[in-house]
Amino acid sequence: MRNSRWQPTPLIRASIALHLLALIVVVAEPGQWRWALGAVLGNHVLITLVGLWPRSHWLGPNWTQLPAVAAAKNNIALTIDDGPDPVVTPRVLDMLDRYAAQATFFCVGAKAARYPDLCREIVRRGHAVENHSQHHRHHFALMGYSGVMRELQAAQETLTTITGQRPLFFRAPAGLRNPFLDPVLARLGLRLASWSVRGFDTRTGDVERVTSRLLRGLRAGAIFLVHDGNAARTQGGIPVILEVLPAVLAAARAADLRFVTLRQALA
DSSP: OOOSSOOOOHHHHHHHHHHHHHHHHHHHOGGGHHHHHHHHHHHHHHHHHHHTOTTOOTTSOOBSSOOHHHHHTTEEEEEEEEEOOTTHHHHHHHHHHHTTOOOEEEEOHHHHHHSHHHHHHHHHTTOEEEEOOSSOOTTGGGOOHHHHHHHHHHHHHHHHHHHSOOOOEEOOGGGOOOTTHHHHHHHHTOEEBOOSEEOOTTTOOOHHHHHHHHHTTOSTTOEEEEESSSOOBOTTSOBHHHHHHHHHHHHHHHTTOEEEOHHHHTO
């Protein structure tokens, strides 16, 4: 578990100092309020842009690849978001079984509550269920500390109750976040995980394009992102993940790469 004490990053420390300095300037020299306001607004724009960069480390620790020890063992991680889905997830589990691959499922708490047996089946087959918020709200990155805490804590309780396994990782909806997230993660003992490579399989129904994007990032230590929930469909109406996953699993096997869960990579 992470240290429960939040450690602000250099960017956050600098932002706090800038706000204090701006306040001092306005109190001491009221005529300089425009410069002080401009500096503060510029800082907010920078923080917003950083929050829109899912793989950034500027707002706090972020797993964009597996630890070096795991990569040295030729380990690779497959992470699957936005489920569980009653149609897609069981077929994904069967594919993973055929290739003896283990995966990390970032599940939405509200969906897990609708399909608890499916979440338990994920864990029963040797995979991990992690926290992807309770409701996967589109405005998650605009929430304050209390709102972020409610979303993550509710999902922690939901997923732990269903699976008997407390999540150790969190992935933000769409990967977007703000400075309030890292203090909440520290409080709940969670690690933020993004990805090394993604196929944009919620937007693209072209199997070849999605597969090509993923295979370009095939290397030890990589964290792959695909979706069993909200998956785009091919022209034939098939969820893209079902067409893409066999090629990715076969290529990893040919390259002697072993799929592990994120929590296994902690060991």
